[in-house]
Amino acid sequence: MSITLPPAGGPPVTLGLPEEEIHGVSLWRGAFRRVRRNPSAIAGAIIVAVFVLVAVFAPLLTPYAPGSAEWSGQVTPTSVPGPSADHWLGLDRFGSDMWTQMVYGARQSLVYGVVSTAIGLIVGATLGLVAGGFGAVGGRFGQSVDTFIMRCVDVMLSIPSLLLAVSIAAVLGQNAYSVMIAIGAAQVPIFARLLRGSMLSQGRSDYVLAAGALGLRKKRIVVSHVVPNSVGPTIVQATLNLATAIIEVAALSYLGLGASDPAIAEWGRMLVAAQDRFDVAPRLAILPGVAIAITALGFTLFGEALREALDPRTRR
Amino acid sequence: MPTPAAPLLTVRDLAVTFGVRGQRAVHAVDEVSFEIRPGQHVGLVGESGSGKSVTSLAIMGLLPKRGVRTSGEVLWGGRNLLTADPDELSRLRGREIAMVFQDPMTSLNPVVPIGVQVSEVIRRHEKADRREAQDRAEALLRQVGIPDPGRRLREYPHQLSGGMRQRVLIAIAIACGPKLLIADEPTTALDVTIQAQVLEVLKELVADTNAALLLITHDLGVVAGICDEVNVMYSGRIVESTTRNRLFATPRHPYTGGLLESIPRLDSPRGAPLRPIPGSPNQTIPWTEGCAFAPRCGNRIDECTSSPPPLKYEGDRDLRCYNPLSDPARAEAVQA
Amino acid sequence: MLRFVLRRLVQLVPVLVGLSLLLFIWVRALPGDPARALLGEKATPEGLARVTEAYGFDEPVLQQYVTYVTALLHGDFGNSIQTGQPVTESFLEKFPATIELGCAALLLAVVVGVPLGYLAARHQGRPLDTLVVSGSLLGVVTPVFFLAILLKLVFADTLHWLPTALRQDPRIDATHITNFYVLDGILTQEWDAAWDAIVHLVLPAVALATIPLAIIVRITRASVAEVMNEDYVRTAEAKGLASSTISRRHVLRNALLPVVTTIGLQAGLLFAGAVLTETVFAFNGIGQYLFEAIGRRDYPVLQGFILFIAIVYSLINLVVDVSYGVIDPRVRAG
Numbered sequence: 001m002s003i004t005l006p007p008a009g010g011p012p013v014t015l016g017l018p019e020e021e022i023h024g025v026s027l028w029r030g031a032f033r034r035v036r037r038n039p040s041a042i043a044g045a046i047i048v049a050v051f052v053l054v055a056v057f058a059p060l061l062t063p064y065a066p067g068s069a070e071w072s073g074q075v076t077p078t079s080v081p082g083p084s085a086d087h088w089l090g091l092d093r094f095g096s097d098m099w100t101q102m103v104y105g106a107r108q109s110l111v112y113g114v115v116s117t118a119i120g121l122i123v124g125a126t127l128g129l130v131a132g133g134f135g136a137v138g139g140r141f142g143q144s145v146d147t148f149i150m151r152c153v154d155v156m157l158s159i160p161s162l163l164l165a166v167s168i169a170a171v172l173g174q175n176a177y178s179v180m181i182a183i184g185a186a187q188v189p190i191f192a193r194l195l196r197g198s199m200l201s202q203g204r205s206d207y208v209l210a211a212g213a214l215g216l217r218k219k220r221i222v223v224s225h226v227v228p229n230s231v232g233p234t235i236v237q238a239t240l241n242l243a244t245a246i247i248e249v250a251a252l253s254y255l256g257l258g259a260s261d262p263a264i265a266e267w268g269r270m271l272v273a274a275q276d277r278f279d280v281a282p283r284l285a286i287l288p289g290v291a292i293a294i295t296a297l298g299f300t301l302f303g304e305a306l307r308e309a310l311d312p313r314t315r316r
Numbered sequence: 317m318p319t320p321a322a323p324l325l326t327v328r329d330l331a332v333t334f335g336v337r338g339q340r341a342v343h344a345v346d347e348v349s350f351e352i353r354p355g356q357h358v359g360l361v362g363e364s365g366s367g368k369s370v371t372s373l374a375i376m377g378l379l380p381k382r383g384v385r386t387s388g389e390v391l392w393g394g395r396n397l398l399t400a401d402p403d404e405l406s407r408l409r410g411r412e413i414a415m416v417f418q419d420p421m422t423s424l425n426p427v428v429p430i431g432v433q434v435s436e437v438i439r440r441h442e443k444a445d446r447r448e449a450q451d452r453a454e455a456l457l458r459q460v461g462i463p464d465p466g467r468r469l470r471e472y473p474h475q476l477s478g479g480m481r482q483r484v485l486i487a488i489a490i491a492c493g494p495k496l497l498i499a500d501e502p503t504t505a506l507d508v509t510i511q512a513q514v515l516e517v518l519k520e521l522v523a524d525t526n527a528a529l530l531l532i533t534h535d536l537g538v539v540a541g542i543c544d545e546v547n548v549m550y551s552g553r554i555v556e557s558t559t560r561n562r563l564f565a566t567p568r569h570p571y572t573g574g575l576l577e578s579i580p581r582l583d584s585p586r587g588a589p590l591r592p593i594p595g596s597p598n599q600t601i602p603w604t605e606g607c608a609f610a611p612r613c614g615n616r617i618d619e620c621t622s623s624p625p626p627l628k629y630e631g632d633r634d635l636r637c638y639n640p641l642s643d644p645a646r647a648e649a650v651q652a
Numbered sequence: 653m654l655r656f657v658l659r660r661l662v663q664l665v666p667v668l669v670g671l672s673l674l675l676f677i678w679v680r681a682l683p684g685d686p687a688r689a690l691l692g693e694k695a696t697p698e699g700l701a702r703v704t705e706a707y708g709f710d711e712p713v714l715q716q717y718v719t720y721v722t723a724l725l726h727g728d729f730g731n732s733i734q735t736g737q738p739v740t741e742s743f744l745e746k747f748p749a750t751i752e753l754g755c756a757a758l759l760l761a762v763v764v765g766v767p768l769g770y771l772a773a774r775h776q777g778r779p780l781d782t783l784v785v786s787g788s789l790l791g792v793v794t795p796v797f798f799l800a801i802l803l804k805l806v807f808a809d810t811l812h813w814l815p816t817a818l819r820q821d822p823r824i825d826a827t828h829i830t831n832f833y834v835l836d837g838i839l840t841q842e843w844d845a846a847w848d849a850i851v852h853l854v855l856p857a858v859a860l861a862t863i864p865l866a867i868i869v870r871i872t873r874a875s876v877a878e879v880m881n882e883d884y885v886r887t888a889e890a891k892g893l894a895s896s897t898i899s900r901r902h903v904l905r906n907a908l909l910p911v912v913t914t915i916g917l918q919a920g921l922l923f924a925g926a927v928l929t930e931t932v933f934a935f936n937g938i939g940q941y942l943f944e945a946i947g948r949r950d951y952p953v954l955q956g957f958i959l960f961i962a963i964v965y966s967l968i969n970l971v972v973d974v975s976y977g978v979i980d981p982r983v984r985a986g
Binding site: 151152154155156158159160161162163166167170171243247250251254255256257268271275278279282285286289292293294296297300301 | 666667670671674678681789790792793794795796797798801802805809810920921923924927928931942943946947949951954958961962965966
């Protein structure tokens with residue numbers, strides 16, 4: 001696009017200025033572009049993509065069923081069969097195919113991670129928005145609602161999150177749902193704080209004042225201005241929490257909570273089982289441990305890159 | 317006429333380029349040359365982005381190390397500061413050349429008491445013990461017009477107003493009696509009423525200590541009040557350089573003319589339109605292709621967009637223009 | 653200053669009340685009859701009756717809560733279902749071990765982490781920085797128990813460089829006064845006991861320290877990098893100050909503020925990590941005890957320990973808040 005200058009006494013000059021320099025770049029498009037250029041972000045995105053694909057397409061990646069323990073006959077106290085043509089990663093100590101266990105373990109982690117983060121996000125964000133909304137509106141009633149909700153959040157935050165998850169899981173019983181609810185509940189305070197903080201700080205920000213001065217109604221300001229600005233940090237936090245959730249799922253399995261069958265394909269559980277065979281078959285512990293670390297790494301890299309990309313201060 | 321004293325500071329062909337891998341290089345400052353003599357007050361005028369601040373930071377050696385390339389010479393006492401050893405440079409700063417920055421709200425350390433922030437300069441450059449330095453700090457605070465200086469010594473920056481903080485920064489700058497004081501937009505961040513006060517303080521101090529002053533600003537009013545010589549910068553290069561009186565009486569560069577025209581005047585008729593410079597600063601062409609101001613210039617001719625105008629001495633000033641504003645006195649002389 | 657502390661203490665009260673309420677509800681949220689849930693398999697009619705009497709399950713809820721809180725205020729956190737030992741007693745018995753471990757881990761994390769973070773920030777973009785950043789990222793995402801298992805299996809079981817488990821070699825006849833084994837060794841001048849305790853601390857402390865170390869490195873680095881770009885650092889440079897003065901008085905004194913807060917938050921992580929680490933190393937602290945209690949669903953112990961931990965965590969955060977006020981004069985005003 002070119003600009004013709006206002007006549008100023010000389011022959012008009014046309015300048016070729018790129019479109020962007022005139023119209024600017026939207027937050028998301030700009031962020032996307034920056035993420036694309038960041039090598040650690042790309043690494044993180046690749047890891048996440050691989051993880052998700054493996055988890056989703058698990059049945060297609062292996063002919064065997066998880067936790068089947070079919071080849072337990074081949075396992076002795078002093079040897080666990082290693083990698084072979086039939087079993088790419090060998091067997092685990094119960095006689096199941098290790099590759100199958102790893103692949104289905106990814107699926108477990110993905111499901112647990114996503115569900116618990118979703119629970120935390122939905123419940124936490126709602127609480128945070130309500131608290132922030134009432135707090136921003138002000139007045140005695142609004143302030144007390146805000147304070148009350150945040151006190152409850154403080155109570156939850158006074159217990160380290162793993163222990164909080166442990167206590168909830170212990171109460172809810174020995175099944176998969178308890179783990180998801182427990183970890184989800186432990187994430188609620190994080191999201192609640194985040195959204196409330198976002199609501200309150202936006203409420204005080206200049207552009208909201210400006211919108212109000214222009215005559216927009218409060219509700220409209222909240223919906224079309226405040227909420228979209230909170231989406232970014234929330235997504236970043238959700239990504240980072242997903243990384244933590246995956247680790248906590250494994251930790252809870254290690255502590256003996258969650259579903260009771262020890263042969264179930266879940267990375268944390270596999271770690272527990274692998275301990276006493278370490279001298280014989282170290283890969284039984286290393287594979288799931290490294291898998292947990294790498295997956296969590298992928299989400300963390302991606303989340304952090306996203307946070308940096310969305311930060312308006314560092315945008316050019 | 318007595319021979320003029322040797323210049324304190326000589327800036328010759330200073331150029332500063334910012335560039336990170338993968339992005340276009342930005343020539344923030346290019347072909348900048350000027351001199352400052354002892355006791356002289358020099359102004360460096362321009363809009364944001366004209367490169368005036370970068371120039372001052374380059375002189376002090378305070379530009380970031382990465383992503384910045386500097387070339388040219390900044391001569392002080394025979395040494396080129398741009399290539400000086402960092403130790404040497406740090407002994408010069410605060411003692412012989414001092415700087416006052418733009419934003420008083422962020423230029424002081426929030427967790428250290430004011431007294432320490434003033435006395436530490438003294439203790440660094442002169443042999444003074446803590447007691448002595450504190451006493452001198454108190455005297456300095458009084459000199460810049462801060463009431464109850466004894467109490468202020470123990471206070472923290474957040475307990476002072478913007479104007480007071482800027483005075484503290486000035487006190488810090490003159491603490492060791494520098495020969496050159498560089499003031500980068502010292503009043504821009506302050507309320508208008510405080511601006512005048514702080515400028516007065518600056519003027520007095522500089523007069524008292526006979527220090528040279530390099531004043532960087534976009535505000536022509538400030539320049540008119542203090543400076544003897546003025547350099548006008550546009551897009552990284554100096555476009556006009558002369559004495560204050562000549563600049564204000566007969567500006568010859570169209571940009572300078574535009575700046576002066578755009579100032580609203582008390583004696584203009586009611587309802588007369590304001591006369592801003594047309595266009596905006598980002599409507600520009602690189603100096604390597606022609607005159608950066610050409611897109612916005614009313615005196616533009618073909619040559620302006622085909623080759624860069626050099627800085628030439630035109631009798632009573634340095635000027636970078638192919639088609640400068642006409643000089644009414646000269647026109648009269650020609651007619652007569 | 654004193655007002656600041658008092659205000660923070662007062663703010664703590666509703667949180668503790670809410671906590672006691674939460675834990676109160678928690679026990680009664682167990683599926684089925686609370687008494688039966690508490691006893692689990694060992695439920696006999698007499699046992700049930702006794703527990704119901706002791707906890708007052710047959711009384712109205714409000715009265716139960718009052719009884720509960722009164723007991724709490726008297727330091728009575730109930731008794732273990734398994735051993736009958738008062739929860740308070742077992743907590744105080746095991747607490748020093750975890751404190752020792754936690755302090756060792758935190759010390760390690762700070763002493764190594766802060767300088768590393770500082771150096772990385774000063775040499776941004778260069779190989780040292782990249783190394784430090786990658787290393788700390790790995791540290792954050794590696795599960796504590798995985799690392800603990802690896803360390804134990806490599807350094808203890810295989811290489812035999814360090815002991816595999818426990819806090820002290822049972823063959824050493826050590827006198828215990830405070831239950832802080834290292835301290836005890838020093839106090840009684842039984843240097844071999846003290847040294848042995850330290851040696852036993854190494855692996856668990858390293859495992860436990862990894863995550864806090866990684867976090868401290870990252871926060872220090874980010875904070876120092878940010879502070880170095882601040883205007884007041886530029887002012888300090890313009891003053892011509894010596895670079896050591898600039899580092900100390902202007903950069904670090906500001907950059908370390910967020911690091912101090914982080915250290916307080918790490919305490920919470922350390923408790924959680926302790927549960928996992930102590931289990932791996934059979935380190936006889938509250939973490940291991942908690943793990944065992946989870947296994948046998950010993951609810952009074954769980955409830956009591958979690959309440960204790962929450963109280964300690966809140967107090968630690970209080971101390972951090974107060975120290976922040978000491979370091980940053982701007983906070984004192986507000």
